[in-house]
Amino acid sequence: MRCPTLAELPGPPSNTTGWPWTAETSPLPETRPDGSPWPRISIVTPNYNYGHFLEETIRSVLLQGYPNLEYVVIDGGSTDQSVEILKKYEPWLTRWTSEKDDGQAHAINKGLALVSGSYVNWLNSDDILLPLALRVVAEVALLGENVDLICGLRALDDIENGYQFAENWWAMNWLGYLFNQPFFPQDSTFFSRHLLEQATPLDQRLSYSFDVAFHCEALRTARKIVLCEAVLSKMKTYSNQRTYQLDARKAAEQQILQNEYRIGRGFVNRLLRTRFRHAATAFILTCPRLFGVRLDRLIRVERDAGIQKWQRAPL
Numbered sequence: 027m028r029c030p031t032l033a034e035l036p037g038p039p040s041n042t043t044g045w046p047w048t049a050e051t052s053p054l055p056e057t058r059p060d061g062s063p064w065p066r067i068s069i070v071t072p073n074y075n076y077g078h079f080l081e082e083t084i085r086s087v088l089l090q091g092y093p094n095l096e097y098v099v100i101d102g103g104s105t106d107q108s109v110e111i112l113k114k115y116e117p118w119l120t121r122w123t124s125e126k127d128d129g130q131a132h133a134i135n136k137g138l139a140l141v142s143g144s145y146v147n148w149l150n151s152d153d154i155l156l157p158l159a160l161r162v163v164a165e166v167a168l169l170g171e172n173v174d175l176i177c178g179l180r181a182l183d184d185i186e187n188g189y190q191f192a193e194n195w196w197a198m199n200w201l202g203y204l205f206n207q208p209f210f211p212q213d214s215t216f217f218s219r220h221l222l223e224q225a226t227p228l229d230q231r232l233s234y235s236f237d238v239a240f241h242c243e244a245l246r247t248a249r250k251i252v253l254c255e256a257v258l259s260k261m262k263t264y265s266n267q268r269t270y271q272l273d274a275r276k277a278a279e280q281q282i283l284q285n286e287y288r289i290g291r292g293f294v295n296r297l298l299r300t301r302f303r304h305a306a307t308a309f310i311l312t313c314p315r316l317f318g319v320r321l322d323r324l325i326r327v328e329r330d331a332g333i334q335k336w337q338r339a340p341l
Contacts, residue, residue: 032089054092068142097119099123121140195210238287254326
């Protein structure tokens with residue numbers, strides 16, 4: 027599906043301006059400069075009673091100006107205005123459903139089973155894509171063969187205190203990738219069709235940390251990982267957000283991550299938080315075979331302002 031233009035979509039609420047309400051990304055040509063088609067990119071949005079955020083999320087995907095988008099929304103039987111919003115944007119959605127499910131991971135698994143893109147991600151209904159995000163994914167995927175993970179940066183938007191900042195999460199933690207510790211900003215991390223077919227479905231036992239477990243498995247399976255310095259998404263933060271709620275279930279999930287996925291334990295995590303971090307990095311880079319490290323899997327890319335293209339850069 028070609029992304030619609032701003033003029034084609036329903037008008038935004040009267041009190042909204044800027045991205046993605048009154049601004050859009052310029053449409054890309056139907057083919058890339060070499061005449062080849064743009065890869066299909068699939069986005070799945072799970073939703074349950076987040077109608078106050080959902081429309082912004084949908085518009086941030088639809089206004090990417092991308093020529094080959096597949097967009098699926100899986101609603102868990104919401105009782106708020108969510109279904110009304112989905113019907114409003116139905117002509118531009120590849121598919122949407124609204125029915126009771128077994129939680130967020132189950133909803134995402136349902137959506138992932140429906141899509142066919144070369145690159146895929148899920149975008150929660152309180153997050154948004156930033157302008158040019160899909161174009162960046164399509165462009166940097168060409169900078170290496172067998173690219174299975176593309177990891178960008180994430181912006182954080184504290185909607186209660188009114189400030190925003192970019193979170194350079196992978197840049198601070200990429201050393202952990204060498205030991206299968208998945209420090210990924212989920213909404214800015216896209217994975218390939220090949221990886222999706224190799225990976226097991228999201229662990230539906232987990233309510234808070236299924237994304238961490240999935241990225242752990244993806245990290246072990248990925249043939250190439252591209253680390254990109256573009257800010258691809260924005261995650262809202264607020265006091266009653268599920269991510270920041272503490273309960274017994276979250277503690278139980280942490281035990282599953284540690285015992286079954288080997289996440290959050292061992293000397294690597296401790297080392298990454300000490301003053302010896304940079305010395306350890308230099309040592310590991312100098313003696314990769316000693317640690318069984320596959321540095322050849324990692325590709326860092328940056329934008330060359332002079333030629334306006336992405337190119338490889340040192341780690």
